[in-house]
Amino acid sequence: MAAVTNSWATRRGIGAVAIVFWLAMLALPLLGNVFPSESFDYYMFMGQSMMVYAIAVLGLNLLTGFNGQISLGHGAFFALGAYVTAILMTDGGWPYWATLPVVAILCFGAGFLFGFPALKLESHYLALATFTLAIAVPQLLKHKAISPWTGGVAGLVLDKPDAPFGLPLSPDQWLFYFCLIVAMVLFWAAFNLLRGRSGRAMMAIRDHGMAAGTMGIDTSLYKTITFGISALYTGLAGALSAITVAYVAPDSFALPLSIAFLVGLVVGGLSSLSGCIIGGIFLVLVQNWSQSLSDWMKATFDLRYDVPSWAIYGVLLLLLMYVMPTGVAGGVGRLYRFVAQKLAR
Amino acid sequence: MTQKLRRRDALKLASGALLATPMLGARRARAAGKYSPGATDTEIKIGQTMPYSGNASAYGANGRAHAAYFRMINEQGGINGRKINFISLDDGYSPPKTVELTRQLVERDQVLLLFAPLGTAPNVAIHKYMNQKKVPQLFVATGASQWGDPKHFPWTMGWQPDYHTEGHIYAKHILATIKDPKIAILRQNDDFGLDYYNGMIEGLGKDAGKLVALAATYEVTDATVDSQILQLKNSGANVFFNITTPKFAAQAIKKAAEIDWKPTQYLVNVAASIGAAIRPAGFDNAQGIITANYIKDITDATWATSPDFVAWKAWMAKYNPTANPLESANATAYSSAFTLVHVLRQCGDDLTRENVMRQAASLHDLEAPLLLPGIKLNTSPTDFFPIKSVQLARMEGDHWKLFGDLMTRTAV
Numbered sequence: 001m002a003a004v005t006n007s008w009a010t011r012r013g014i015g016a017v018a019i020v021f022w023l024a025m026l027a028l029p030l031l032g033n034v035f036p037s038e039s040f041d042y043y044m045f046m047g048q049s050m051m052v053y054a055i056a057v058l059g060l061n062l063l064t065g066f067n068g069q070i071s072l073g074h075g076a077f078f079a080l081g082a083y084v085t086a087i088l089m090t091d092g093g094w095p096y097w098a099t100l101p102v103v104a105i106l107c108f109g110a111g112f113l114f115g116f117p118a119l120k121l122e123s124h125y126l127a128l129a130t131f132t133l134a135i136a137v138p139q140l141l142k143h144k145a146i147s148p149w150t151g152g153v154a155g156l157v158l159d160k161p162d163a164p165f166g167l168p169l170s171p172d173q174w175l176f177y178f179c180l181i182v183a184m185v186l187f188w189a190a191f192n193l194l195r196g197r198s199g200r201a202m203m204a205i206r207d208h209g210m211a212a213g214t215m216g217i218d219t220s221l222y223k224t225i226t227f228g229i230s231a232l233y234t235g236l237a238g239a240l241s242a243i244t245v246a247y248v249a250p251d252s253f254a255l256p257l258s259i260a261f262l263v264g265l266v267v268g269g270l271s272s273l274s275g276c277i278i279g280g281i282f283l284v285l286v287q288n289w290s291q292s293l294s295d296w297m298k299a300t301f302d303l304r305y306d307v308p309s310w311a312i313y314g315v316l317l318l319l320l321m322y323v324m325p326t327g328v329a330g331g332v333g334r335l336y337r338f339v340a341q342k343l344a345r
Numbered sequence: 346m347t348q349k350l351r352r353r354d355a356l357k358l359a360s361g362a363l364l365a366t367p368m369l370g371a372r373r374a375r376a377a378g379k380y381s382p383g384a385t386d387t388e389i390k391i392g393q394t395m396p397y398s399g400n401a402s403a404y405g406a407n408g409r410a411h412a413a414y415f416r417m418i419n420e421q422g423g424i425n426g427r428k429i430n431f432i433s434l435d436d437g438y439s440p441p442k443t444v445e446l447t448r449q450l451v452e453r454d455q456v457l458l459l460f461a462p463l464g465t466a467p468n469v470a471i472h473k474y475m476n477q478k479k480v481p482q483l484f485v486a487t488g489a490s491q492w493g494d495p496k497h498f499p500w501t502m503g504w505q506p507d508y509h510t511e512g513h514i515y516a517k518h519i520l521a522t523i524k525d526p527k528i529a530i531l532r533q534n535d536d537f538g539l540d541y542y543n544g545m546i547e548g549l550g551k552d553a554g555k556l557v558a559l560a561a562t563y564e565v566t567d568a569t570v571d572s573q574i575l576q577l578k579n580s581g582a583n584v585f586f587n588i589t590t591p592k593f594a595a596q597a598i599k600k601a602a603e604i605d606w607k608p609t610q611y612l613v614n615v616a617a618s619i620g621a622a623i624r625p626a627g628f629d630n631a632q633g634i635i636t637a638n639y640i641k642d643i644t645d646a647t648w649a650t651s652p653d654f655v656a657w658k659a660w661m662a663k664y665n666p667t668a669n670p671l672e673s674a675n676a677t678a679y680s681s682a683f684t685l686v687h688v689l690r691q692c693g694d695d696l697t698r699e700n701v702m703r704q705a706a707s708l709h710d711l712e713a714p715l716l717l718p719g720i721k722l723n724t725s726p727t728d729f730f731p732i733k734s735v736q737l738a739r740m741e742g743d744h745w746k747l748f749g750d751l752m753t754r755t756a757v
Binding site: 038039041042045142144152153154155157159160245246247248249251252 | 382439440441442444445448449452453455466469470472473474477534535536562564565566
């Protein structure tokens with residue numbers, strides 16, 4: 001794991017690429033004004049989902065990729081963030097943006113507290129412990145005692161915000177920008193965290209906990225705080241998801257969501273910031289594509305039965321893992337080094 | 346994504362420029378239509394979400410029957426020369442999935458309207474969205490009373506009689522026929538269950554608290570309702586009001602028989618399908634159950650010669666041959682699809698979303714096939730309840746036997 005790349009996250013020169021990438025993202029919604037398309041709002045929505053997933057995957061990456069703690073239950077923190085936002089907006093009448101700090105604090109607290117029992121558990125055992133979160137939370141959300149606030153199985157429907165200050169943007173264009181700004185801030189914060197002392201401490205704990213301890217790193221403190229920060233990121237992603245989808249319900253946060261984060265993480269590349277973005281894009285696109293591919297196969301080959309789209313998804317995933325075992329970010333990095341060597345010769 | 350967009354739009358521009366001149370000619374030759382997204386000179390695009398999988402998958406028969414009906418219409422030449430392009434997607438009765446798919450249908454596929462999306466909770470989830478987007482959410486396949494609220498939600502309209510009224514009618518029947526009723530209620534824990542429940546409580550009047558012995562709930566994601574039935578039996582009730590979807594209805598009826606609990610049973614209309622609920626529960630276990638109908642029981646020989654039934658039978662054989670012939674959804678869906686086609690015909694060449702709603706809100710004594718004799722569809726800009734009447738029926742042998750008079754919404 002460690003071999004994959006600490007350097008990939010923090011190497012010099014990567015900053016320029018990142019700036020170009022974010023600038024390109026900023027320009028994206030304006031394409032809608034240049035090439036008007038009826039479905040443009042839908043593509044904007046897909047873009048929002050990609051950023052939401054990218055942030056969630058980043059949260060998991062901080063914990064798993066950079067600190068070596070495995071979590072199968074990050075869907076629970078995602079749900080917590082989404083519900084806090086939804087409840088504050090419907091019952092409290094809060095504006096959508098004001099809910100984010102509350103979500104951040106609550107999710108950090110929840111993650112930090114969960115970090116304590118996690119200290120006692122290593123790798124597989126921790127995975128199993130967090131797994132319980134993923135299973136329990138959707139059921140708890142349906143519980144009668146809290147259904148006056150959570151809306152039970154039916155969930156909560158939110159109002160979709162319009163663009164503020166009379167900006168000439170459609171609600172979906174504005175939400176794209178909103179997600180983008182939050183994502184940029186969060187990625188920038190993670191970048192700074194990781195390249196500093198704390199980041200090195202986190203990675204040292206991952207690479208060899210005991211050695212890190214003897215070097216004077218307070219391993220328990222770092223591990224619990226990392227858990228908190230990780231939950232904070234994923235919770236914020238959940239809040240953004242509630243705002244952009246304008247709807248929350250327990251069924252959205254079932255086990256497959258937690259697994260999806262892990263898939264996004266592994267596909268994008270462990271311990272890689274750019275990998276998180278790739279993971280987010282992957283989660284949205286490939287699910288869409290496998291459905292379209294299934295429809296296309298049915299129509300083209302005149303099949304009598306549907307081709308199961310999840311099977312297609314599985315095959316795609318398998319292929320990807322064979323071609324790029326260290327994730328897309330790792331694979332591209334390897335390819336880059338390979339080409340650079342050839343050219344240098 | 347960028348790449349995809351650019352290529353798409355570039356293609357569109359290029360093809361648009363190429364086709365512009367001849368297209369203009371073609372357009373003018375036809376009647377100049379007024380269109381919202383989803384409608385053209387040749388096509389009307391209609392979207393739907395439907396539980397083809399999951400715990401409520403018995404209802405999937407509705408969507409397949411709708412598709413079969415539209416296939417027939419298309420073969421007969423379509424609606425005013427336009428073919429129906431019907432996109433029905435599987436939401437598994439899961440509201441978040443409904444929201445996602447509805448977004449896809451409205452924003453990516455650009456459908457003219459959503460026809461009969463099924464389920465109360467799924468429809469609640471998209472209610473606000475559809476009205477914000479001003480896209481018709483027409484003849485929803487759920488009878489919650491909230492669909493008839495044109496003042497706040499002018500883009501949403503129900504079709505079948507509402508649950509609240511139905512619950513009210515059962516309550517009145519219980520009070521009139523059963524001495525010392527002690528009522529046990531099993532209900533799905535969502536808006537659908539609550540709507541029936543509230544109707545019943547209101548109908549029972551001020552003594553409701555005393556009359557209801559126990560009200561148990563289940564989640565639509567539960568595996569069985571066995572433990573609830575045991576609880577209800579132990580409450581000592583002599584009336585059982587069964588507010589469930591077909592799969593759970595069958596479980597409840599069967600379990601009650603197994604543990605030898607013999608109350609007077611009332612089964613809500615939405616679960617009263619012979620094919621999906623009664624037969625799986627066993628006809629022996631279901632004798633005497635009371636329900637309310639608005640549609641003809643397709644297993645009842647009384648209707649064998651009525652022209653609408655004969656036409657339905659022929660349609661089933663030709664367009665829907667793989668469906669379960671006992672499944673009442675095939676009749677309901679046939680009738681609701683007829684209503685939609687009628688509305689779209691009325692729209693003529695003005696296929697805007699506004700006009701679709703206007704036409705839907707001006708039905709006058711429309712006789713849809715397979716409705717019970719005397720039931721006609723009426724709507725107005727302030728009345729979004731197309732079907733308002735039901736008649737009570739009792740399980741006798743292998744079909745529902747109607748009794749009593751038609752009861753209408755205004756009468757209760």
